[in-house]
Amino acid sequence: MFQIDRITSPEALADLLERGRRSMPGGVCSSTRWNRAWGRPVYARRAYGARFEDVEGREFLDMSMSHGASLLGHAPAALKAAFDAAWELGVMTSLDTPLHIELAERLCRIVPCGERVRFTGSGSEATLHALRLCRAASGRDKIIRFRGHFHGYHEFTYIGGHPPADQLAARPPHRESAGIPAAMAELVIPLEYNDPQALEDAVRRHREEAGTILIEPVDYNCGCILPAPGFLESARELADRYGMLLFFDEIQSFAKNSPGGAQQDFGVTPDICTIGKSLGGSLPLSAILGRAELMDRYAPVGDVAHSGTFNAPLLCILGGLVFTAEIERPEFWQTMQRLGARLYAELDDIAKRSPLPVRFQHHGSRFGIIFGTREPVTNYRQSLCHSKETMLRFCREASERGVYFHDYGGAACHHGYSLAHTEADIDTVLEVVDAAML
Numbered sequence: 180m181f182q183i184d185r186i187t188s189p190e191a192l193a194d195l196l197e198r199g200r201r202s203m204p205g206g207v208c209s210s211t212r213w214n215r216a217w218g219r220p221v222y223a224r225r226a227y228g229a230r231f232e233d234v235e236g237r238e239f240l241d242m243s244m245s246h247g248a249s250l251l252g253h254a255p256a257a258l259k260a261a262f263d264a265a266w267e268l269g270v271m272t273s274l275d276t277p278l279h280i281e282l283a284e285r286l287c288r289i290v291p292c293g294e295r296v297r298f299t300g301s302g303s304e305a306t307l308h309a310l311r312l313c314r315a316a317s318g319r320d321k322i323i324r325f326r327g328h329f330h331g332y333h334e335f336t337y338i339g340g341h342p343p344a345d346q347l348a349a350r351p352p353h354r355e356s357a358g359i360p361a362a363m364a365e366l367v368i369p370l371e372y373n374d375p376q377a378l379e380d381a382v383r384r385h386r387e388e389a390g391t392i393l394i395e396p397v398d399y400n401c402g403c404i405l406p407a408p409g410f411l412e413s414a415r416e417l418a419d420r421y422g423m424l425l426f427f428d429e430i431q432s433f434a435k436n437s438p439g440g441a442q443q444d445f446g447v448t449p450d451i452c453t454i455g456k457s458l459g460g461s462l463p464l465s466a467i468l469g470r471a472e473l474m475d476r477y478a479p480v481g482d483v484a485h486s487g488t489f490n491a492p493l494l495c496i497l498g499g500l501v502f503t504a505e506i507e508r509p510e511f512w513q514t515m516q517r518l519g520a521r522l523y524a525e526l527d528d529i530a531k532r533s534p535l536p537v538r539f540q541h542h543g544s545r546f547g548i549i550f551g552t553r554e555p556v557t558n559y560r561q562s563l564c565h566s567k568e569t570m571l572r573f574c575r576e577a578s579e580r581g582v583y584f585h586d587y588g589g590a591a592c593h594h595g596y597s598l599a600h601t602e603a604d605i606d607t608v609l610e611v612v613d614a615a616m617l
């Protein structure tokens with residue numbers, strides 16, 4: 180009934196692309212799914228383990244893995260039990276169960292800042308609702324954020340993150356989509372990452388109106404920029420000194436290097452964080468975690484609204500139980516570290532001998548590719564050397580050789596492997612990366 184037939188002629192493919200264009204803007208359900216390297220949408224037929232097949236029947240070794248959401252692989256065996264159980268239990272939307280409590284308890288055990296949890300679907304929803312809470316609790320509307328970091332597509336945060344080179348100092352900051360009101364941009368104070376002096380100056384200057392310091396602690400959304408030693412600590416100290424809330428957006432960094440995310444990796448505990456992507460084991464599940472008295476500002480205990488018909492459907496909670504059970508097994512981390520060690524050592528060699536200046540930066544199971552430099556990239560300004568054209572050519576060349584890197588419009592973003600990748604897969608990826616450096 181739900182079979183997707185393989186397309187066998189150029190005419191049939193052209194017809195499908197046309198049907199897509201006519202029924203969905205650009206033929207896609209997410210603007211960034213229109214693949215600039217391919218010059219068209221990527222339509223998939225099925226996915227399994229570390230691979231997917233497109234509608235033409237071409238198989239790709241997947242180095243996107245749903246942008247990090249499919250960390251257990253596509254269709255991991257353990258998830259089948261969740262689908263069966265949800266059906267048996269009644270699928271259940273808009274009803275909480277003891278299993279919701281079990282997952283919340285587990286997350287409080289795993290994530291250092293977690294004393295209470297609220298679930299959302301997407302990461303964008305999570306950051307939106309968390310920022311509303313931060314504004315209510317701090318009593319101050321402005322947020323301090325960092326260029327190169329990404330926190331979702333909504334009006335609170337799609338501002339000042341990735342401005343063009345001539346807009347770095349724009350006031351109010353650059354809005355990243357048409358339709359975002361100029362008034363929203365007045366509420367955002369973007370800074371360069373890893374510059375403690377700039378942060379201290381901004382915190383002092385804006386202490387009356389800014390109540391939140393929002394950080395993507397590992398900046399995967401700019402080619403994987405790590406926090407400089409001491410930077411997160413100084414953010415923690417400044418937040419405490421000026422009565423601000425420290426908010427780590429760990430939608431991506433959760434469970435990429437350790438179960439507890441960057442706050443575990445770098446030993447700095449925020450007041451509040453968001454986690455997501457892989458949390459649902461490929462199903463849409465994100466969460467807000469934080470200190471008890473802060474989280475209890477949410478109604479019905481407090482006065483901050485957070486509700487939704489599709490908050491925490493049971494199936495996604497079961498996906499979360501499957502995923503968290505996996506990351507509590509030491510063998511999960513041994514496998515991920517073994518794969519990473521093999522991949523990153525060899526990528527560094529490729530970078531050394533590549534005719535193109537390129538740099539690979541990594542943290543846990545995800546890494547960035549930055550074309551245009553061989554030097555460490557520590558902030559957004561430095562990342563502007565990245566060549567989008569080279570990146571798109573690289574993605575095209577790699578996919579022609581059977582390895583899929585998502586194009587991100589050519590931006591330096593993030594790629595990664597999953598539990599389903601084997602050492603042989605990593606070797607294939609390395610061969611293709613080497614060959615695609617044209």
Ligand SMILES: Cc1ncc(COP(=O)(O)O)c(C=O)c1O
Pocket residue numbers: 246300301302303304306329330331332395400428429430431432455456
């Ligand atoms: C750090 C971070 N925050 C928020 C988001 C938004 O999450 P979603 O795409 O689930 O809305 C992303 C997605 O890439 C992200 O990487």
